[in-house]
Amino acid sequence: MIDLLTRQSVGKSSLVDHLPILGPAMRKPVQYVAMMGELAVVLIMLMGGDLIIPGFYLSLLLLSGFTLAIYWIRKNGMVVDCGCFGHRKWKSNQYDIIRNLIFMTLTVIFIADSPGVYQHPEVANLAQLGMLVITAISLVLLIVHFRDIVESIGGGTK
DSSP states (O other): OHHHHHTTTTTSSOGGGGOTTSOHHHHHHHHHHHHHHHHHHHHHHHHOGGGHHHHHHHHHHHHHHHHHHHHHHHHTTOEEEOOTTSSOEEEOOHHHHHHHHHHHHHHHHHHHTSTTSOOOHHHHHHHHHHHHHHHHHHHHHHHHTHHHHHHHTTOSOO
16 A cells, blocks of 8 residues: 555656665665655545644644755755655745744644644734734735636646
């Protein structure tokens, strides 16, 4: 099952291949662990209940690792095939890192605002306000850049 899920990506050139901290022997295992971690996040979130918070912690851990890898690639000016959203070569820019930091911030806010996590009333209000502001900004950006988004995925008029 694991081999079936990873056959298309593991072993191909990827973000992991460009991280010198990983020796050649570690690259394939790291790819497997990352993919299985992503699958685990999806399954945990689908199961819900008491697993939601651990799922968000796992997603935060994975996203932190991906963000550090993107930072390293950007710092060294490399062009890589990250395997994200299909195989394509891309040169990362600051927006990839900013996007991931926004996702990480949302994750931390969700964890802090979850039932069962102690919250000082002022912190809870700040978390809710932060979520509202981020949601509003996201909607505005979506509306402002809607045409660009549609055209970038091939749905624009010709």
